[in-house]
Amino acid sequence: MPDRNAVLTVLSDLVDAWRRHDADAYGELFTEDATYVTFVGTRYQGRTEIVESHRTLFEKFLKGTRLADEVVDVRFLTPDTAVVTGRGDTYKGTPPKKLTKVQTYTLVRQDDRWRIAAFHNTKRKPVMEAISFRAAPALRPTERTA
Template sequence: MSEQIHHLLAALTDAWNAGDAAAYADLFTEDADYVTFFGHHSEGRRAIEEGHRALFEGPLRGSRLASPASGEGGAKIRPLGPGVALVVVTGGSALAGGAPDPSRDSIMTLTAVSDGGRWRFASFHNTRISAP
């Protein structure tokens, strides 16, 4: 399970870095819930794809993610039952042509599920890391 989820996290980063909204959304279940750091809630793979297409063609064109699996402490993967795991991971990003910006560092909580023999994310919640 752990190896498949690490591959899923790497695929998430690769799709983002390629600016490929369809490939990014395909890593989520059909009915996935996706909550951004500012509280926007997308419901379903189609909404995730549409939202990311607008981002990749607009304000986040050329942005880059650091691999979440290599974030501080790596990915914490906790099985919750057969074919279901909680994933907590940190990651950072850089806008096009820029250096990684620590103010953009986030912690993400995801639910990974085995979906017909393939692992996908059923939920994603992103929160900016900041001092209390």
């Protein structure tokens, strides 16, 4: 399945650009008009904002970090649109055993190249999840994928 592999390569390239703290290479993986929502709720619009925000993050708050990423699911909505659900986290030193964020990527094929058109990052709250599942068991997903 070459399209799946091509989509996964984009995410691998994203992790590699993060490892090098290369904001330009990181941003190049996004469409020109991409949206990027951080786990704190900040929304960036467009490649330029994504690049500049990551340039600052790599120099300050995320200096020296690496990106851990695990793909949970890849679905093709059309031959040129893929949605990837995954888990991720930033770390220094040893990679974390549990990834604390759930991430959704929407990728599109443009000029025979896959790029990220939208990214959303959410911090998991396992205690709140457990409480809600205990109080209302019907809320529990049938399969634990995120």
